[in-house]
Amino acid sequence: MDELNQDTIAKLNKTAKEAVKYAQAKYSHFKVGAALLADSGEIFPGTNVESSSYSLTLCAERVALVKALSEGTTRFKAISIFAEKLDFCPPCGACRQLLYDYAPDIDVYLTNGSEYKKYSLKELLPHAFDESQLKNI
Ligand SMILES: [Zn+2]
Structure with a gap:
């Protein structure tokens, strides 16, 4: 994955942070924002959307991807994740899997609003299950 320039990283992280204001987190009060950067340069923000039937809850990362x-x-380059109450909130396993299915080569930025940590998705989900396992069925 090509390195993003600092302006792009800053914009991506800012978009993730700003997305938090729309988080639907009335049960957990754990508000998360994400921002997914497409190859085109367009950024898709997302927030977590909780349900009273808790298992139906969607994370911000998956909302951004589905949007x-x-x-x-x-086609995507990177995603940034911001959580209001946690420094450097990593994506959950479900999000890692769905991101891997559609964007295995992206970088993942975890930001607290002023600093960030960068990982590759493959680093966060080693030995991933993917479509190649379905080809021999
Ligand atoms: Zn998740």
Whole structure:
């Protein structure tokens, strides 16, 4: 993955942080924002959306990804994640898997609003299950 310039990283992290204001987290009060950067340069923000049936809750990362995919955007460079009450909130396992299915080569930025940590998705989800395992069924 090509390195992003500092302005792009800053914009991506800022978008993730700003997305938090729309988080639907009335049960956990754990508000998360994400920002997914497409190859085109467009940024898709997302927030967590909770349900009273807790297992239906969607994380910010998956919301951002689904928004982009459902609007016809399928190629991505990076995602940034910001949590209001936690420094450097990592994506959960479900988000790692869905991101891997659609964007295995992206970088993942975890930001606290002023600093960030960068990982590759493959670093966060080693030995991933993917479509190659389905080809021999
Ligand atoms: Zn998640």
